[in-house]
Amino acid sequence: MEKKIAIVGAGLSGSLLAIILAKKGYDVEVYERRPDMRKVEISAGRSINLALSDRGIKALKLADLDTDILKEAVPMFGRQIHLLGGSENFQSYSGREGEHINSVSRGGLNCQLMDKVEGLGIPIYFNQKCLGMDYKSSTLSFLNEETKEEYLIEVETAIATDGAGSAIRNDMQKKSASLRFSFSKAYLDHGYKELCIPPTEDGDFRMEKNALHIWPRGGYMLIALPNKDGSFTVTLFHPYDGENGLDALNTSSKARVFFEKQFPDALALMPSFDADWENNPTSSLATVKCYPWQVEGKSLLLGDSAHAIVPFYGQGMNCSFEDCVVFAEYLEKYKGDWEKIFSEYQKSRKKDTDAIATLAEDNFYEMRDHVSDENFMKKRKLETKMEQQFPEYYSKYSLVTFNADIPYSEAMRKGRAQDQLLLEICRETDDLDSLDLEKILQQIKSL
Numbered sequence: 001m002e003k004k005i006a007i008v009g010a011g012l013s014g015s016l017l018a019i020i021l022a023k024k025g026y027d028v029e030v031y032e033r034r035p036d037m038r039k040v041e042i043s044a045g046r047s048i049n050l051a052l053s054d055r056g057i058k059a060l061k062l063a064d065l066d067t068d069i070l071k072e073a074v075p076m077f078g079r080q081i082h083l084l085g086g087s088e089n090f091q092s093y094s095g096r097e098g099e100h101i102n103s104v105s106r107g108g109l110n111c112q113l114m115d116k117v118e119g120l121g122i123p124i125y126f127n128q129k130c131l132g133m134d135y136k137s138s139t140l141s142f143l144n145e146e147t148k149e150e151y152l153i154e155v156e157t158a159i160a161t162d163g164a165g166s167a168i169r170n171d172m173q174k175k176s177a178s179l180r181f182s183f184s185k186a187y188l189d190h191g192y193k194e195l196c197i198p199p200t201e202d203g204d205f206r207m208e209k210n211a212l213h214i215w216p217r218g219g220y221m222l223i224a225l226p227n228k229d230g231s232f233t234v235t236l237f238h239p240y241d242g243e244n245g246l247d248a249l250n251t252s253s254k255a256r257v258f259f260e261k262q263f264p265d266a267l268a269l270m271p272s273f274d275a276d277w278e279n280n281p282t283s284s285l286a287t288v289k290c291y292p293w294q295v296e297g298k299s300l301l302l303g304d305s306a307h308a309i310v311p312f313y314g315q316g317m318n319c320s321f322e323d324c325v326v327f328a329e330y331l332e333k334y335k336g337d338w339e340k341i342f343s344e345y346q347k348s349r350k351k352d353t354d355a356i357a358t359l360a361e362d363n364f365y366e367m368r369d370h371v372s373d374e375n376f377m378k379k380r381k382l383e384t385k386m387e388q389q390f391p392e393y394y395s396k397y398s399l400v401t402f403n404a405d406i407p408y409s410e411a412m413r414k415g416r417a418q419d420q421l422l423l424e425i426c427r428e429t430d431d432l433d434s435l436d437l438e439k440i441l442q443q444i445k446s447l
């Protein structure tokens with residue numbers, strides 16, 4: 001039998017990559033550890049919904065799925081900030097008319113991608129857990145989760161899209177001496193727990209629907225993203241340690257006391273708070289970095305398996321989808337020469353995934369500590385004015401989120417320099433209307 005290209009993991013990036021390869025005429029098959037989520041309810045291990053933005057949309061266009069996915073999304077035009085005491089303010093994501101991010105269901109998106117994969121005649125083998133790879137013989141080993149039998153398949157090449165805990169990456173790590181494989185996993189002191197604000201009895205949203213809600217509280221925060229059915233998925237990002245840390249809040253009654261003090265307005269909208277607190281897992285957050293991503297053209301890590309990041313820029317999936325766009329460019333350039341495709345791809349892509357990992361960690365502190373800070377709010381106002389007046393100006397957030405044509409590394413360099421300049425200007429003036437915006441634009445262009 002002719003050997004095929006095996007994609008390990010039918011998650012978000014694996015399914016998209018399978019579509020891209022199949023559309024280019026490659027012979028692909030997909031192996032997935034879990035059962036088919038279109039037939040069996042899989043309890044949400046993490047993030048029920050995700051923020052999809054321009055980089056992810058650009059990638060979905062390659063699969064002709066962007067329009068269908070966006071039909072199911074809830075647009076979010078900015079951050080709705082909920083201060084302690086109950087007052088709220090809205091901070092637009094962009095000064096350009098209509099620019100927004102999209103709240104999409106993780107399960108819904110994954111199912112749509114898998115439908116398309118199978119629609120192109122590509123098989124997805126469910127309940128097949130990859131155990132590792134023998135590079136000499138290009139053989140993958142699997143465990144059939146239903147029969148508990150182990151078996152081997154010989155492949156032309158394997159692409160590991162098996163997420164942050166990748167089996168193929170773990171296997172590369174074991175062989176690290178010969179590969180000179182570098183690996184790091186840095187945990188945040190914070191974990192997260194998901195909760196829910198259900199729709200009203202009439203099916204309406206209980207808060208502003210077109211916003212990402214944030215309750216910033218210094219050392220921790222609560223966020224909420226809207227779902228199409230009128231509910232919000234709420235996530236508490238919170239330290240494990242300390243008097244009121246996640247480890248200490250080990251019953252719903254203790255958590256309720258904490259929420260009554262810190263998030264009373266949100267708590268009032270969560271009738272199933274106690275059950276959600278008890279039943280939903282508390283999960284950790286980490287940044288995973290490694291290199292190289294490939295072995296002799298025989299296997300490649302792509303998506304979270306190569307670079308898992310913390311979720312505070314809403315870019316993990318967008319970045320993994322962008323991986324597919326960049327990969328497709330090298331696929332086109334070096335058709336079928338896997339060693340060349342993989343090595344050129346990893347060389348060009350690593351600096352950008354490192355950059356978004358850094359930006360995501362930075363944004364945690366920004367969302368948690370600074371969104372309610374006076375000078376930060378002044379800078380956001382100035383950025384919005386600039387974007388309204390000069391469509392060619394992009395704030396750091398917009399460079400990352402709304403400008404899919406600029407690499408993450410360049411967005412970070414330029415965005416940080418702009419931030420520094422604008423914060424300095426804001427510190428020196430009380431009257432934003434007195435500023436010469438044209439002059440600021442020229443300064444920014446020279447950065």
Ligand SMILES: Cc1cc2nc3c(=O)[nH]c(=O)nc-3n(C[C@H](O)[C@H](O)[C@H](O)COP(=O)(O)OP(=O)(O)OC[C@H]3O[C@@H](n4cnc5c(N)ncnc54)[C@H](O)[C@@H]3O)c2cc1C
Binds near residue numbers: 011014033166320
């Ligand atoms: C709390 C949270 C919020 C987030 N919010 C956002 C957001 O708003 N926007 C955004 O862009 N990103 C967000 N992300 C990041 C996003 O979830 C990931 O970046 C994205 O899922 C990566 O896609 P992937 O296909 O690489 O991996 P995954 O989606 O994790 O898919 C991996 C697949 O491989 C399968 N698999 C695993 N091991 C094996 C094995 N041994 N054999 C076979 N199959 C296997 C899994 O079952 C799964 O189907 C968030 C993440 C978290 C944790």
